Amino acid sequence: MQNSNNQILKNTNAKLLDEFNASVMFDKELYAQDIKGSIAHSQMLKEQGILTTKDQEDIERGLLQVKEEIESGKFEFKIEHEDIHMAVESRLTEIIGEAGKRLHTARSRNDQVATDFRLYVQDKNLSIKAQLKELVNTFVEVAKKHTETLIPGMTHLQHAQPINFGYHMLAYANMFKRDFERFESSYERNNYCPLGSAALAGTPHNINRFSTSEKLGFNSPTISALDTVSDRDFALEILFNISTSMMHISRISEELVTWSSYEFQFVRMSDEYATTSSIMPQKKNPDVPELLRGKTGRVYGNLVSLLTVMKGLPLAYNKDTQEDKEGVFDSVKTIEISISILNEVIKTMIVNVEKMANACKIGHLSATDLADYLVQKQAMPFRTAYYITKDVVAVANSLNKDISELTLEEIRSANDEIKNIDEEILMYLDLKASMNARTSFGGTSTKTTKEQIEIFEKWLKN
Numbered sequence: 001m002q003n004s005n006n007q008i009l010k011n012t013n014a015k016l017l018d019e020f021n022a023s024v025m026f027d028k029e030l031y032a033q034d035i036k037g038s039i040a041h042s043q044m045l046k047e048q049g050i051l052t053t054k055d056q057e058d059i060e061r062g063l064l065q066v067k068e069e070i071e072s073g074k075f076e077f078k079i080e081h082e083d084i085h086m087a088v089e090s091r092l093t094e095i096i097g098e099a100g101k102r103l104h105t106a107r108s109r110n111d112q113v114a115t116d117f118r119l120y121v122q123d124k125n126l127s128i129k130a131q132l133k134e135l136v137n138t139f140v141e142v143a144k145k146h147t148e149t150l151i152p153g154m155t156h157l158q159h160a161q162p163i164n165f166g167y168h169m170l171a172y173a174n175m176f177k178r179d180f181e182r183f184e185s186s187y188e189r190n191n192y193c194p195l196g197s198a199a200l201a202g203t204p205h206n207i208n209r210f211s212t213s214e215k216l217g218f219n220s221p222t223i224s225a226l227d228t229v230s231d232r233d234f235a236l237e238i239l240f241n242i243s244t245s246m247m248h249i250s251r252i253s254e255e256l257v258t259w260s261s262y263e264f265q266f267v268r269m270s271d272e273y274a275t276t277s278s279i280m281p282q283k284k285n286p287d288v289p290e291l292l293r294g295k296t297g298r299v300y301g302n303l304v305s306l307l308t309v310m311k312g313l314p315l316a317y318n319k320d321t322q323e324d325k326e327g328v329f330d331s332v333k334t335i336e337i338s339i340s341i342l343n344e345v346i347k348t349m350i351v352n353v354e355k356m357a358n359a360c361k362i363g364h365l366s367a368t369d370l371a372d373y374l375v376q377k378q379a380m381p382f383r384t385a386y387y388i389t390k391d392v393v394a395v396a397n398s399l400n401k402d403i404s405e406l407t408l409e410e411i412r413s414a415n416d417e418i419k420n421i422d423e424e425i426l427m428y429l430d431l432k433a434s435m436n437a438r439t440s441f442g443g444t445s446t447k448t449t450k451e452q453i454e455i456f457e458k459w460l461k462n
Helices: 002-021 024-047 053-072 084-102 109-145 165-189 209-215 233-259 287-310 319-348 353-359 367-377 382-398 408-412 425-429 431-437 446-461
Strands: 150-155 158-164
Touching: 024 053, 024 084, 024 109, 024 209, 024 319, 053 084, 084 109, 109 165, 109 233, 109 319, 109 446, 150 165, 150 353, 150 431, 158 165, 158 431, 165 233, 165 446, 233 287, 233 319, 287 319, 367 382, 367 425, 367 431, 382 408, 408 425, 425 431, 431 446
Parallel strands: none
Antiparallel strands: 150 158
């Protein structure tokens, strides 16, 4: 009985260890890259006379069959295969026989997984870039419709100066343009082929790494085999890039949540991207922006997780790096769906122009224009103009008016130094005039906003 119990425990432990050690149930995500890399490797081996033409043709035919089986759902992934590489190779050998066992000549699972994973990351760099470009275009299209739509520009979440809504949208276009450029830079920096590094020190076989690199679309092979098999900087970069993009998505999501509240009512989201309360039918909740905001936390976690995995690893390959993939897969899926959904939210939101304009009459947004006028037209020191403006604001508050609504007499009554101020000041305090006065490069005037739109349109075409 004791022996029987020991055997059961031994079998249980063996099963647990198999599950603990295996990665095939998640790294099967890399099947296409694994097969692509193996085909290129086999072609290079044939070119170098290491594989016969027949063996290479059988290998390529067999690998394409494996790919078809996986994509059609016929392929059975098993824990005992341990990882995607052995799963593919085992099935390949079943299909074509002895030739399948020759495929692994002059490579190791160390450089194989580094190649597969890098190919995956590079593929995703390109697809996420394309999504970001589309998102930038959406913000630009919204901006084009609202170059004269007033909205309070804020600092510290307090009303500061009048800007136009198109200008506000272009601020986000700039953020996502930088994200695009970040992915672009990472792609170029990491477009080097690990295959042929073998376990850590290269191989004695007469391989041609430049041929393999070219077939897989890399710029050239990596320089150091020792560095290559343990390098996961490319994975960390895409996690950082995704985290930064999600941070930008979270920022616009926060504004959408705020703007759609009863207190603001600046925008109304399409019913597709908002839900009613389970017990309060009058409520429409901004669930989608809230989820976008919330999902930012999980991608931050994935970045910190991999940084932590890598921080103490000696050269070269260590099993710890098996923990590099699930977080990347999760973050990639999160950013892809998040960009897609945000794009539709921005396209379909309804802008309440009147509410935005009325909000600009709260907080004396054109007060700075009075100070600027006194400096420019009255040759006052700015600090003197600043305190006079405070006096005018105090008068406006006492009359329960916005500074833009004061009469000339009310302005003059605020301070003796401006008792003869010209009627021209009323034009300067007008909210739309205030917005349009900011014509410096990068400013909010309708004119400069349209110039920024032109810059984006040229960038989008290129």
